[in-house]
Amino acid sequence: MRPATAADSPALEAMILARSSWLEHRGMPSWRASAQDLAGQAENTDGSMWLLVADSPERIVGCTTIQQQTPPWGWTEQELAEPADYLYSTITDPADREHRPGTIIALWAVDRAAREGKHWVRRGCMFPGLVRYYETQGFKLFHEVQRTRNRIYLMGRRAETIEELPQLFNVG
Template sequence: MFTMRPATEDDVTGVAEMIRARCGWQEQRGLESWREEVDDLAGQAGSGFMWLLEDGGRVVGCTTVTTHSPPKDWTPEEAADPALYLFTTVTDPAYREHKPGTLIALWAVDQAARQGRQWVRRGCYFPELVKYYETQGYDLIKEQDRSAGHLYLLARRAERLDLDALGLMTV
């Protein structure tokens, strides 16, 4: 059984180790990684916005969740719809067979519904991630050119899901 729980400052080391494992996996495949930002990303564990996916106390994934839209991403009308926004989701490649990224995404869909929100929204800069997020039920809503690259914005309607059937519980 996997567990989703809010991260705390005590989790920084475990989150950093998991992110470094992901960086190594990405680099072995010639993909960009967050190697230079590991400490900053892991430091978000104490922000009150990061959630962890754990297996028996081991951090196997994390995501940052907010209730407000990045100002340039969504129009004021879109931002007025209650939503959760996922940022910087990272998972341990050793757990790939368990699809931790999908578990995190589905947890967010259920969490948004439990909070009375209509949407879960996320963005990414890689078309391969768009395809992956589409397998999780997210739809590509729009694209924007940014100084950081071409941004893809996706959304999925919130709905209650049977997290127990997925082997996931929230603490």
């Protein structure tokens, strides 16, 4: 994992469009309309977007964005008081599904949060299928919130060091 840079935007957009095609082929909503904007997050100088890359030659396998604060809606005051990272815009290349890049990214985030003294890693999603998938990564559903037209499922996992993480990084 490494921070994204502005130079990553074109390859990142191509990866997002590949995932969008994969989703659309299965009748699911995609990021196609916002692919350029999402890839543009790589240009943020705050280093909030991270990339999972494969070596030889380097190519983007996945991305996630980490906020240092949990969005305030949907969480209790007590939950918001606990140090946490918040993941969003986690997208992976469907060509690498067999390596489980989404799980690698999630476990890396859990480990990173623990090493930085955070108590939690949180995330939200809009689809029950993603809730089930994130549960396989050790996340627990905490809240369901109705936001305008969308129901948001808010999830969390305690931060902890992941000893087997180095072995998981044999992607691509």
